[in-house]
Amino acid sequence: MDTQKPDNAGTSRRGLLKCMAWAGTGIVWTVAGGVPRGLGLGEALAAPADGFTFVQISDSHIGFNKEANPDTNATFQAALDRITKLPKQPAMVLHTGDVTHLSKAEEFDTAAGILKAVKQDIHYVPGEHDVIGDDGKQFFERFAPKQKTGGWYSFDQGGVHFVGMVNVLTFETAKAGGFGAEQLEWLEKDLKGRTASTPIVLFTHVPMWPIYPEWGWATEDAPQAISYLKRFGSVTVLNGHIHQVVQKVEGNVSYQTALSTAFPQPAAGQGPAPGPMKVPGDKLRSVLGIRQIDIAPPKVAAVTDVTLA
Amino acid sequence: MFKFSMRWPVAAAAGAVLALGTAGAIAQQQVAATDPAAAKSAEIVIQSFHFLPPTLTVAAGTAVTWSNHDEEPHNVVSPERAFRSKAIDGGESFTFVFDKPGTYKYICAVHPHMQGTVIVQ
Numbered sequence: 001m002d003t004q005k006p007d008n009a010g011t012s013r014r015g016l017l018k019c020m021a022w023a024g025t026g027i028v029w030t031v032a033g034g035v036p037r038g039l040g041l042g043e044a045l046a047a048p049a050d051g052f053t054f055v056q057i058s059d060s061h062i063g064f065n066k067e068a069n070p071d072t073n074a075t076f077q078a079a080l081d082r083i084t085k086l087p088k089q090p091a092m093v094l095h096t097g098d099v100t101h102l103s104k105a106e107e108f109d110t111a112a113g114i115l116k117a118v119k120q121d122i123h124y125v126p127g128e129h130d131v132i133g134d135d136g137k138q139f140f141e142r143f144a145p146k147q148k149t150g151g152w153y154s155f156d157q158g159g160v161h162f163v164g165m166v167n168v169l170t171f172e173t174a175k176a177g178g179f180g181a182e183q184l185e186w187l188e189k190d191l192k193g194r195t196a197s198t199p200i201v202l203f204t205h206v207p208m209w210p211i212y213p214e215w216g217w218a219t220e221d222a223p224q225a226i227s228y229l230k231r232f233g234s235v236t237v238l239n240g241h242i243h244q245v246v247q248k249v250e251g252n253v254s255y256q257t258a259l260s261t262a263f264p265q266p267a268a269g270q271g272p273a274p275g276p277m278k279v280p281g282d283k284l285r286s287v288l289g290i291r292q293i294d295i296a297p298p299k300v301a302a303v304t305d306v307t308l309a
Numbered sequence: 310m311f312k313f314s315m316r317w318p319v320a321a322a323a324g325a326v327l328a329l330g331t332a333g334a335i336a337q338q339q340v341a342a343t344d345p346a347a348a349k350s351a352e353i354v355i356q357s358f359h360f361l362p363p364t365l366t367v368a369a370g371t372a373v374t375w376s377n378h379d380e381e382p383h384n385v386v387s388p389e390r391a392f393r394s395k396a397i398d399g400g401e402s403f404t405f406v407f408d409k410p411g412t413y414k415y416i417c418a419v420h421p422h423m424q425g426t427v428i429v430q
Binding site: 128 | 358381382388394
């Protein structure tokens with residue numbers, strides 16, 4: 001199952017919107033308005049004694065100011081406020097790309113200014129909107145000055161191996177997201193020697209499974225990356241790009257796309273093209289959000305999408 | 310956009326400075342400005358994530374302008390890097406002067422399923 005529809009039955013607008021439990025992987029996925037809420041297994045795992053929490057934000061599109069959201073600065077700020085109000089403070093934050101809308105210097109400046117509200121470390125990967133016209137030069141200078149050429153990297157935190165990958169620089173030739181041979185070779189080496197019980201969180205902008213290749217919602221050479229990940233017991237792939245929550249579980253690999261903080265997009269194939277989807281002004285914040293991920297080694301225990309409503 | 314659209318006359322003038330001196334350069338510039346070939350222009354409309362027309366045939370020296378009628382930004386890039394625009398936001402445009410004959414395929418690097426071709430004769 002790739003998509004879920006909101007089920008509002010018996011819940012208030014600020015209450016629980018969706019809940020889906022995956023018994024096979026032990027991951028509980030919830031979407032909540034206001035504050036994150038879990039159900040059953042989710043509640044039990046939401047605050048593991050030896051675990052930690054981190055947050056994913058995505059698709060802030062700073063610089064976008066059209067009808068679908070005339071004030072993306074305000075909604076981005078609201079998303080960051082939501083982080084500071086989480087009952088359990090995250091150990092760090094991931095931004096999965098499209099920080100800016102047009103890759104303009106002033107947009108990067110504005111985004112960096114707003115992001116100062118976050119006290120935790122933020123780890124970035126670029127979206128295709130961050131690399132327009134300059135192959136990401138400005139993006140990498142600002143948000144990844146220490147990374148080597150190409151911009152991909154990995155790090156360990158709380159017993160989890162995090163891998164940040166770049167799949168928006170091959171659009172011109174791949175016609176979709178792609179990593180390229182050099183990055184895939186790096187990934188293979190990066191994972192080699194790690195024990196299969198190490199939880200892996202891989203984050204990259206474009207979804208790593210073909211949600212809708214006609215709109216570029218796919219990563220051409222993702223199968224090769226996944227082949228290196230399959231031996232691990234817990235693999236969580238976090239993406240942005242499509243501005244809506246879509247989930248898929250395949251064996252030990254769980255794929256999750258995140259909400260945007262700027263504007264929603266139509267579901268795959270609904271309408272002539274992807275792009276900003278207009279919703280009534282008072283509904284906008286109910287389709288924007290952040291994501292909390294709870295880690296209880298040796299696995300990712302819960303993924304909770306928190307709307308800005 | 311300025312840089313690209315002005316490239317041909319500037320290059321012509323610079324060449325003329327070397328060959329003819331300042332007076333010659335001015336004369337050359339005036340010729341360039343009134344040259345029918347240099348005055349040619351054509352437009353490609355970007356609408357609903359499509360380049361219209363998808364294939365455009367022009368004479369060498371034509372200034373081709375892409376006008377974005379979508380709300381979403383696009384850009385135009387030839388994979389061989391014959392030309393590459395920055396982001397073209399809704400309501401904005403980008404112009405490139407095609408000097409050399411050839412077939413130029415291009416895409417929008419933000420939405421790579423958008424593809425077009427300019428044939429320069």
